[in-house]
Amino acid sequence: MTALMGTKIERKTINKNKNCDWLIVGAGYTGLSAARKLGQLNSDKKIIIIDAQLAGEGASGRNSGYLVDTTLNDGFTSNKEISTYKNKTDIYKLGIDTVKKFIEEYQVDCDWNECGKYFGSSTIKDKYILENFSETLSNLGFDHKLLLKNELYKKLGTNFYNCALYTKGGILIHPGKLVRSMIDTLPDNVQLFENSELLRWKNNNNNIYCDFKKAEIVTKNIIFCANGFLKSLGIKENYNFPLTLTASMTRPLTDSEFKSIGEPLEWGVLPVKPLGATIRMTKDRRILIRNTAEVLDQFKMKENDLKNRAKIQAIGIEKRFPNLPKNIINFTWSGIVCRSRNSSQIFDKIENNIFAAGCYNGSGIGVGTLFGEQIAIKASNGKSKEIDLIERRKKPSWLPPQPFLNIGIKTRLFYERFKATAEI
Ligand SMILES: Cc1cc2nc3c(=O)[nH]c(=O)nc-3n(C[C@H](O)[C@H](O)[C@H](O)COP(=O)(O)OP(=O)(O)OC[C@H]3O[C@@H](n4cnc5c(N)ncnc54)[C@H](O)[C@@H]3O)c2cc1C
Numbered sequence: 001m002t003a004l005m006g007t008k009i010e011r012k013t014i015n016k017n018k019n020c021d022w023l024i025v026g027a028g029y030t031g032l033s034a035a036r037k038l039g040q041l042n043s044d045k046k047i048i049i050i051d052a053q054l055a056g057e058g059a060s061g062r063n064s065g066y067l068v069d070t071t072l073n074d075g076f077t078s079n080k081e082i083s084t085y086k087n088k089t090d091i092y093k094l095g096i097d098t099v100k101k102f103i104e105e106y107q108v109d110c111d112w113n114e115c116g117k118y119f120g121s122s123t124i125k126d127k128y129i130l131e132n133f134s135e136t137l138s139n140l141g142f143d144h145k146l147l148l149k150n151e152l153y154k155k156l157g158t159n160f161y162n163c164a165l166y167t168k169g170g171i172l173i174h175p176g177k178l179v180r181s182m183i184d185t186l187p188d189n190v191q192l193f194e195n196s197e198l199l200r201w202k203n204n205n206n207n208i209y210c211d212f213k214k215a216e217i218v219t220k221n222i223i224f225c226a227n228g229f230l231k232s233l234g235i236k237e238n239y240n241f242p243l244t245l246t247a248s249m250t251r252p253l254t255d256s257e258f259k260s261i262g263e264p265l266e267w268g269v270l271p272v273k274p275l276g277a278t279i280r281m282t283k284d285r286r287i288l289i290r291n292t293a294e295v296l297d298q299f300k301m302k303e304n305d306l307k308n309r310a311k312i313q314a315i316g317i318e319k320r321f322p323n324l325p326k327n328i329i330n331f332t333w334s335g336i337v338c339r340s341r342n343s344s345q346i347f348d349k350i351e352n353n354i355f356a357a358g359c360y361n362g363s364g365i366g367v368g369t370l371f372g373e374q375i376a377i378k379a380s381n382g383k384s385k386e387i388d389l390i391e392r393r394k395k396p397s398w399l400p401p402q403p404f405l406n407i408g409i410k411t412r413l414f415y416e417r418f419k420a421t422a423e424i
Pocket of ligand 1: 054056063197199
C-alpha cells in the first residue's frame with residue numbers, strides 16, 4: 001500500500017556509533033506512535049527510532065485497512081467469556097479513539113470511512129455462528145444486523161456470500177497513508193534511521209548495547225515494537241510467534257466493470273472461518289484480498305512464492321466476481337503479523353529500562369497506535385486510564401518450544417485451511 005504512494009526523500013542508516021536515552025526498535029504504527037509520544041513527553045532527551053526496512057514497510061503499510069471495533073475469530077464469542085470479550089472490545093474502542101485523535105490533530109487524510117464491516121460466509125450453515133456472535137454483540141450493545149444472500153448481493157455486488165453479520169462500528173482506512181502520516185509527524189527530537197537492522201543486543205549495567213551491521217548504539221532505555229519479529233529479538237519468546245500473510249490488489253475497475261457488479265459503495269468483509277479471505281472494495285474501485293497465512297521467518301517473501309500466492313488470490317476474486325476479467329491483480333505483497341495462543345497482546349515492562357508492545361493477532365491498526373502511545377507513557381513513569389484498562393487484559397499464554405511450536409502451528413493452519421476451503 002505504501003508502494004502506491006510517493007517516496008520520502010531523505011533516508012538515514014546507522015553507520016556510525018551513537019548514544020541515546022531511548023531507542024525504539026520498529027517503525028510501524030506501534031514504534032512511530034511510541035516515538036511521537038515519547039518525544040512529546042521528553043523534549044530534552046535523545047530519542048532514536050530504527051527499522052530494518054523502510055519505515056512503515058512492515059505490516060503497517062501492508063495490511064487490509066480494517067480498523068476494527070469487534071472481531072469474531074478469537075474464540076471469545078461465547079457468553080461464558082463475555083467479560084474477556086468486553087475487555088478486548090474496550091481496547092479496540094480505545095484504539096479507534098487514539099487513531100481518530102491523531103488524524104484530527106494532524107489533519108491526516110487516510111480515506112477514513114465509517115462504513116462498518118461484514119463478517120461473511122458462503123456457507124449458510126455458518127449462520128448459527130453468526131447468531132451466537134449476534135447474542136454477544138447485543139449483550140455488549142454493538143449495533144449489528146444479520147443479512148442474507150439477496151441483501152448482500154445488493155450491498156457487495158457479489159452473490160458469493162449466503163450470510164453475513166454487519167457491524168456498524170468498523171472503519172475502513174488506507175493503511176499506507178496512515179503510517180506515512182505518522183512518519184511525517186515525528187517530533188524534532190526523534191531521529192529515524194531506516195534499513196538498519198538490530199542484529200544483537202545486551203543489557204549491561206543499565207546500558208543496552210545494540211549491534212548493527214556497521215555500528216553500535218548504546219542506549220539507556222529501549223522499547224521493542226517489532227511485532228512479528230519480537231520473538232526473533234528474544235522478547236517474550238515463549239508467548240508469541242510470527243505468521244506471514246499475503247494479499248493482492250486489483251487495478252481500479254473500469255466504469256463498465258464497476259457497473260456490471262452494481263456500483264457498490266466501499267465495503268469490507270471479514271471471514272467467519274479464521275482462514276477464509278478478507279476482502280475489500282476500496283474507495284477507488286479496487287478489490288483487495290488476503291487469503292493466505294503461513295509460518296515463514298524472512299522479512300519479505302521471495303518473488304516466486306509471491307507469484308504463487310497471487311494465483312490463490314486471483315481464484316478468490318474469480319469465485320466472488322466470475323464476470324470480471326481474469327488478470328486484473330496489479331499488486332501482491334506479504335507482511336508479518338504476531339500471534340499469541342489466546343489472542344492476547346504484549347504490553348510489558350520487561351526490565352527497568354526495557355519495554356515491549358505488540359502481538360495484535362491481525363488487528364493492530366488501532367491497538368498498535370494505542371499501545372505505542374501508552375507504552376511510551378508507561379516507560380516515562382506516567383499513568384493513564386488506558387494503561388489501567390490494557391493491564392486488565394489476559395496476558396498471552398505460554399507456548400511450547402521449537403520444533404513442537406512450528407509443528408503445532410502448521411497442523412492447526414492445515415486444519416483451519418481445510419475447514420475454510422470454500423471461503424478462500
Ligand atoms: C496482509 C495483512 C493484512 C492485515 N490486515 C489488517 C487489518 O485489516 N486490520 C488491522 O488492524 N490489522 C491488520 N493487519 C495487522 C497489522 O498490520 C499489524 O498488526 C500492525 O501493522 C502492527 O504494527 P506494528 O507497528 O506493531 O508492527 P509492524 O508494522 O510490523 O512494524 C514492525 C517493524 O519492526 C521492524 N523490525 C523487525 N525486526 C527488526 C530488527 N531486528 N531491527 C530493526 N527493525 C526491525 C520491521 O521492519 C517492521 O517495520 C494485517 C497484516 C497483514 C500483513
